[in-house]
Amino acid sequence: MESLQGKHFSITDKKDVNTIIYQINRTDKKEIMNGAPKFTIERLEFSEELRDDASRKTFFVDNPKEEGNQLVILSFGENRVVVNMGILIDDKVKISKKPMPVKFDTIYSEDKTVFKEFKYTPNLQRPISIIDPETTEEIEPTLFFDNETNEVKGKIELQPKKPYFAFEIREDRKFRF
Numbered sequence: 001m002e003s004l005q006g007k008h009f010s011i012t013d014k015k016d017v018n019t020i021i022y023q024i025n026r027t028d029k030k031e032i033m034n035g036a037p038k039f040t041i042e043r044l045e046f047s048e049e050l051r052d053d054a055s056r057k058t059f060f061v062d063n064p065k066e067e068g069n070q071l072v073i074l075s076f077g078e079n080r081v082v083v084n085m086g087i088l089i090d091d092k093v094k095i096s097k098k099p100m101p102v103k104f105d106t107i108y109s110e111d112k113t114v115f116k117e118f119k120y121t122p123n124l125q126r127p128i129s130i131i132d133p134e135t136t137e138e139i140e141p142t143l144f145f146d147n148e149t150n151e152v153k154g155k156i157e158l159q160p161k162k163p164y165f166a167f168e169i170r171e172d173r174k175f176r177f
Helices: 029-033
Strands: 007-013 018-026 039-043 045-051 054-061 069-077 080-089 092-095 113-119 128-132 142-146 151-158 165-168
Touching (some): 007 018, 018 054
Antiparallel strands (some): 113 151
């Protein structure tokens, strides 16, 4: 029998809502000096239990940090996404009372599009995530090695006339955490 280490917490989604949660990881200062992004994101794994017109999801944090784990909570509904912030400290998840203001651009194309190249960190995490709002699955990039820059990069192919949700964690000088 496999023993679980780490922390877990549960949420309940209404019938037409699908919530996914990412942990925000701060990059080591040495890696930042070498051009790595200041933050990367890691999608939390979960188990799901259906209950009447709702679903109960239990999310798992493998390596809880003593100072707490910063979380981004994305709740996808019909034609909208509610973005919230939270923190897992000890055995409690504290969620902000008001969703975070989010600045975003719309990506729309009549033709098949290849999204710009982006760099990966040495452990293959990236600072940006592109999500299909219908399935809440990440769009997986095609990885390649750029011989000119000596880096692993990725490209994402977007389908025409289809919405996507993309986000990246950045530090705002007004609000630091």
